[in-house]
Amino acid sequence: MNNQTLVKRDLAVLWHPCSQMKDHEQLPLIPIKSGQGVWLEDFNGKRYLDAISSWWVNLFGHCNPVINHAVKAQLDTLEHVILGGFTHRAAVELAEKLVEITPSGLDKCFYADNGSSAIEIALKMSFHYWRNLGINRKTKFITLENSYHGETLGALAVGNVALYKETYAPLLMDVISVPSPDCYNREVGESWSDYSIRRFAEMEQTLARHADSVCAVIVEPLVQCAGGMRMYDPVYLKLLRQACDKYHVHLIADEIAVGFGRTGTLFACEQAAISPDFICLSKGLTGGYLPLSAVLTTDAVYRAFYDDYQNLTAFLHSHSYTGNALGCSAALATIDLFQTRDVLGSNRRLAAALAKATERFKSHPHVAEVRQTGMIVAIELVKNKAGREAYPWRERRGLLVYQYALSQGVLLRPLGNVIYFMPPYVISEAEIALMAEVAWQGIQLATGV
CATH class of the missing domain: 3.90.1150.10 (Aspartate Aminotransferase, domain 1)
Incomplete structure (x- = not known):
């Protein structure tokens, strides 16, 4: 096998992600x-x-030898089992670890396959929570300009990068967008903190006007990654947490790209000393080995769904590979590396x-x-x-x-x-x-x- 042979076979059958395939007439695949x-x-x-x-x-x-060993060991005992009505050691241990290491108050874990799916879960849970409480007017989400939360339709709707979103606009739900605290646009001599505080004023005004119809605010803490790695100060998150509490709106933290040590703390929210109502995790969760995501939320959210079956309040959302044993084992090994080194x-x-x-x-x-x-x-x-x-x-x-x-x-x-x-x-x-x-x-x- 050589490069040229595999590239020829690839182009005959594969359609690559986030790519204009015609580029590969001049730009060889690697x-x-x-x-x-x-x-x-x-x-x-x-x-x-x-x-x-x-x-x-x-x-x-x-x-990585540590993660390799964990996945190989898991492969010899259980590769996967349905998580509806069943459970297994790796899924339980990983949920326990995630509850332990994420910001306080996030006490329940719901698994999915990838980052976009985690966003869909958080959006649906927030909407469904208010509905279960009998508050049916809350149907909207607030998002930041230049944000990105994934490619499935709900995740795409709450994103704000035109390159990904514009084509599919007719398929997407309406959201409320507010200016980003992105500090690239600060005035000369203005600090990141001062600029982020100044930009928060528009979020505050938006919440004041629309709180009765808003389920949640969703943000990428500290870094808007797909939006050009634009960055802002933790003070914005602190102010946002306070405002979400004041106006009775959920806060969804999309830490899919920034979690697990990427921003300098284990989770970016730690730099603002806040706990969101939902935290979405994926990407580094398994150390880059296997597709897995998790949404952590509060007992208060969980209790809103906990009821007799005939009341039809259950969260009927599922993925075939939810809580996959191999992925959970890779994630456990990844967290172990953080805790032992x-x-x-x-x-x-x-x-x-x-x-x-x-x-x-x-x-x-x-x-x-x-x-x-x-x-x-x-x-x-x-x-x-x-x-x-x-x-x-x-x-x-x-x-x-x-x-x-x-x-x-x-x-x-x-x-x-x-x-x-x-x-x-x-x-x-x-x-x-x-x-x-x-x-x-x-x-x-x-x-x-």
């Missing part, structure tokens, strides 16, 4: 044979540093190395901003630095960086004109330096400097 740590290797022996954790899922490196301490050192390696990007004539939250660094390319004039999207400057990086053995996948690093937590400082140098050279090429 077939991967194996992975180890932060490195992927193709069938011709070329290696690629996985700078984006394979779409933000891989926390502890490819073929100083992962967050190590990440602080790696985050400092990322900051140092990207310091010089700040002075680049076509970089408007270098921003960082924990183990996420984003570099925003612009045509004009002084006026922050964006490059026309049709020029696909980020794609040029992507292509150059691949030629140098680094997997970057820019979001438009935003180059970002979101590497596995096992990356070394030398590998961070390599990753940053390749990105620098790619940006030089893409901007004609």
